[in-house]
Amino acid sequence: MARVGVFVCFCGANIADYVDVPQVVEEVKRIKEVKYAVEYKYMCSDPGQGMIRDAIVQYKLTSIVVAACSPRMHEKTFRKALSDAGMNPYLLEVANIREHSSWVHQKDKKAATEKAMDLCRMAVAKSIANEQLHEISVPVTKRALVIGGGIAGIQAALDIADARIPVVLVEKSSSIGGKMAQLDETFPTLDCAQCILTPKMVDVASHPYIELIPYAEVLELQGFVGNYKVKIKKKASYVNFKTCTGCGACWQKCPVKVPNEYNMGIDKRKAIYTPFPQAVPNKPVIDAEHCTMLQKGKCGICAKVCLPGAIDYQMQDEIIEREIGAVVVATGYDMWDPTPYEEYGVGRFKDIITSLEFERMVSANGPTNGVPQRPSDGKVPKNVVFIKCVGSRDEAKGIEYCSKICCMYTTKHTILLHHKVHDSHAYVFYMDIRAAGKGYEEFVKKAQVDTGTTYLRGRVSKIYKKGDKLMVRGEDAQIGQVVEVEADLVVLATAVSAPKDNPELARLLGISYDKYGYLSEAHPKLRPVETAKAGIFLAGCTQAPKDIPETVSQASACAAKVCGLFAGDTMKKDPMVSTINNEYCSGCQNCVLVCPYGAIVTEEVPMGHGSKELRTVAKINEGVCQGCGSCVAICRSQAINLAGFTDPQIINEIVSI
């Protein structure tokens, strides 16, 4: 016979003002399994928890119901009180009479009280069917996978490796560095991006705990938190990195020229190339699509000039497998393609460039040696118009969100322009200036004064050509007039967009993404770097647009989460997982189909009754199971039950009122 104790909370006045708590207690006492019921001002307080502990011992209670706030709030608190009294913590049920009754029926005390009674009856009925559950221990593989070698991935990898945890860093291109390596200077301090980034890149390459796998992609992830198995495809680079010295003879002699992605296609690279001089690892790869040797079987110059003989035209893609315990996803972002802005003449006028192209032009290691040039005639531009929010905050043509960094990098661009071309003048068309961040507003104010930039608040409606100049027509909303600016060069602050491969990556990792393609965090405020899948974390712009300081802090937060996960040899896991009763299982394997985690496999068991014949039944991997209950509802034999939410528990709740 169950002996239930019920503890009803006043929550100060929060519950007591709208629900007649003593009456609820009286009503609950009439249930025959309830052996003890009491009210108290604050059940979550120490004396309140003490009442629970004392009553468990005194009345030999077998399950506990606390009628108070939402179980999402204090379930853990009360579970702890139970275990402190030597009772299994999962024998607790919480009746949510605050969020679901007193706060939402404030005008009708009678109805709220009746509802609170019903909620208590349901919780009592459920608790009678509660079983003792025990946390599950799962072994942990202490090795982390970091996907993406931009600043986010680099920081996460370094922080994890510094805690002496091995890291596998997978990068899509042949060098780490990401978008930050393409930047000239960074706001708001105007630090040279290369100067602060390259030492970190070198640290990654030389760190004893980091295994860097460049020119590779993640193919498959199996397993569960602490016990993942990852398959990585190492693309054929046609260069043996072990023997290559990075001398550069090959790319100097290569006859094939291809638009250089690192410089946004402004200049050319060779078919065998390193993306940029400071690349890590500083080894070239052959672009198979453009190499004449690989395409037509003619040329072979690089192999002839390579003294160590590192060129291998026969190289194949290689599949690498690693066992890991946690994943940090840091795949960064893409620049939004401004082609939909036809009225700006994107694609028709050569002298309209994107902000990243401008960034490359003003970079000291860029294609124009740090001096901006008009793509049409190579002249140095004097009047430059910057247009902000190209794609951002534009529901019609672009994306609804604010890309967050454009205001700041455009300010930076006006400064860089002023530094490189002293007699230039910049015009900025803007919607708002969003400069929230340490030192950001001061940076914008200072830039406005120092560079004398003309800020025009309004949208640009049209750009047309007049002679060799571009005429930018827009609205100056502050004077309420249409203005026209004559420009040598127009720079579009294009939006930040999610990497186009993100949906596919999300699917193979088993995590979710939003409508824009950004990967979703577990909770927007309180779990910003975790995903809904345990052991997978997010750093940087792959989650949402953000600047470098935020990216770095998020990467370090991921590292802290990974280190926390790996702190013990085993992990504790919630026991709310599915269990299979072999006696009932007919082996139909419907559960295998619906399980989103691949947690259900099949096994062969003896038929029983002395027969040696085998039959197939389903088997649940407790470590993988996340406790959604899909399999329970699909099982036609009722062989599966979900601990904590079993059929008897829920049916008890349904029939109790």
Next chain:
Amino acid sequence: METEVKDQLVSIEKPELVAPPNWEPVIMGILCNWCSYAGSDLTGTSRIQYPPNIRIIRVPCSSRVDPWFLIKSLQTTADGVLVSGCHPGDCHYITGNYYARRRFLVTKKLLNFVGFHENRIQFSWVSAAEGPKFAKVVNKVTEEIKKLGPLHLYKKENFEKK
């Protein structure tokens, strides 16, 4: 669909009977833990008022909801059932709410066949951020169940009397 109910040989619905004057329906709300339950908590935290007819059961995911629960509710205690989960694509368990959606459509047909009015069970998507929406959903569901009137046949008290 209403005509289908009328065409049924045996209908459980008794539209010709008038509900007692103070009758209030009981609605069983089965909510997923991660979106709709959190959303209903937010309704409470925001002090948004809604009719007190709903009794909420927490399940981990809408895919945990066995059609049995819906039928059992209508047989014993409830005049209507609301099942609510995460928005499609936002399921905490990746694909659970898709299973729930399909299963729910079939269950509706089954209930219709058995003789219940199909509006006795309702489905909605409420995210953890949609406190006001949850109140709206409860308002709508309560109104619709009120229109349908009490379930006369399969009530616990009816069994007990016999």
